[in-house]
Amino acid sequence: MGACTRRIAANSLGTKATGLGTERLVHAAWCMPSATALHRDLDRLGWPPMSESTPTTADARRLAQEARDRVRFEEEALELSDQVYRVARRLTGSREEAEDLVQQAYERAFRSWRQYTPGTNLRAWLLRILTNLNIDRGRRQQRTPQTTSIDNEAGDYFLYNKLESQVPDENPDEERVLEKLSQDSIVDALAEVPHDFRDVIVLVDIGEFSYADAAQILDIPIGTVMSRLHRGRRILKKNLADGAVTA
Amino acid sequence: MTIDWCDRCEEMMQPFLDGTLSEDEVREAQHHLDLCSWCAKRYRFEERLRHYVRVAVAEPMPADLKSKLAALRTPLD
Numbered sequence: 001m002g003a004c005t006r007r008i009a010a011n012s013l014g015t016k017a018t019g020l021g022t023e024r025l026v027h028a029a030w031c032m033p034s035a036t037a038l039h040r041d042l043d044r045l046g047w048p049p050m051s052e053s054t055p056t057t058a059d060a061r062r063l064a065q066e067a068r069d070r071v072r073f074e075e076e077a078l079e080l081s082d083q084v085y086r087v088a089r090r091l092t093g094s095r096e097e098a099e100d101l102v103q104q105a106y107e108r109a110f111r112s113w114r115q116y117t118p119g120t121n122l123r124a125w126l127l128r129i130l131t132n133l134n135i136d137r138g139r140r141q142q143r144t145p146q147t148t149s150i151d152n153e154a155g156d157y158f159l160y161n162k163l164e165s166q167v168p169d170e171n172p173d174e175e176r177v178l179e180k181l182s183q184d185s186i187v188d189a190l191a192e193v194p195h196d197f198r199d200v201i202v203l204v205d206i207g208e209f210s211y212a213d214a215a216q217i218l219d220i221p222i223g224t225v226m227s228r229l230h231r232g233r234r235i236l237k238k239n240l241a242d243g244a245v246t247a
Numbered sequence: 248m249t250i251d252w253c254d255r256c257e258e259m260m261q262p263f264l265d266g267t268l269s270e271d272e273v274r275e276a277q278h279h280l281d282l283c284s285w286c287a288k289r290y291r292f293e294e295r296l297r298h299y300v301r302v303a304v305a306e307p308m309p310a311d312l313k314s315k316l317a318a319l320r321t322p323l324d
Contacts, residue, residue: 067323074320081316085308099312106316156260159296160289174292178299186303206301230261236300 073113077106080123087207088130090190091199101137105130124213127203131217159237181240189239197232204229252279256286260293 081102088105089098108129109116116125163180164172190198203214204225211229215222259276262268268276280287 081313082308086305089306090304107319110319155257157257157289160292174288178295183303186300190304
């Protein structure tokens with residue numbers, strides 16, 4: 001009993017109601033002979049009256065930890081926003097649409113941050129949310145027609161052969177051939193790839209996601225990621241070759 | 248005969264550059280590339296093109312978007 005009184009005394013000396021202090025007070029509630037004296041001590045510490053709903057120390061710790069986890073999550077997510085935007089920009093048809101989609105995705109991510117498993121790929125997690133939202137929107141604002149003919153796919157050397165024939169030099173090196181392509185022609189050619197194929201190109205070749213991450217983001221098998229990637233790149237190169245003719 | 252090998256090499260280009268070929272296939276493609284400058288040049292072009300595409304379509308995030316996203320954060324109590 002004597003030891004108990006000393007603990008209360010320590011708490012009464014203007015000590016803040018820290019975690020440890022609270023434990024002592026709770027302990028004291030069982031040991032103190034005078035309930036009035038206890039309440040006086042509690043009041044001095046600004047401690048709320050004891051009741052069923054009083055948060056315990058464990059609760060307080062858990063809430064504090066959760067707040068810290070949430071802040072860290074939000075900061076890490078924001079650090080990735082530039083990379084998320086770059087991918088979003090090419091998944092969508094316009095800058096406005098991309099901005100809108102990124103904002104929606106972050107809103108949802110901040111709301112459902114508890115579903116993210118720390119230590120896993122946060123960028124992929126964010127892109128998964130974004131891709132789902134994009135599909136939910138029905139891609140209605142996108143200008144890519146779904147019916148683009150992909151029957152007469154050209155082989156992988158087709159673009160090079162075509163461009164090389166337009167370079168006046170005899171046997172030019174690959175850098176000279178590449179110069180035939182303008183930045184704008186690449187942006188346009190990519191935008192015209194049907195979205196099933198373009199999504200994969202954007203994630204793997206531009207976003208530099210692994211096949212496994214791309215498969216998870218798009219919710220398709222890895223084999224489908226690989227086959228769409230190969231065909232998509234051929235369609236992209238065919239578009240570039242077609243554009244190069246009119247240029 | 249040579250043209251058959253070039254066709255095969257064209258088929259292997261994407262998986263070769265992606266690193267998804269088997270060891271035997273890599274050896275096979277590499278053997279042909281060492282002998283055929285025509286195919287080797289097209290492989291180098293493909294590598295450069297992939298890099299160029301990545302750079303060409305990169306559009307930086309609009310300056311005000313980051314602050315709009317930060318405003319979506321849960322306020323601290």
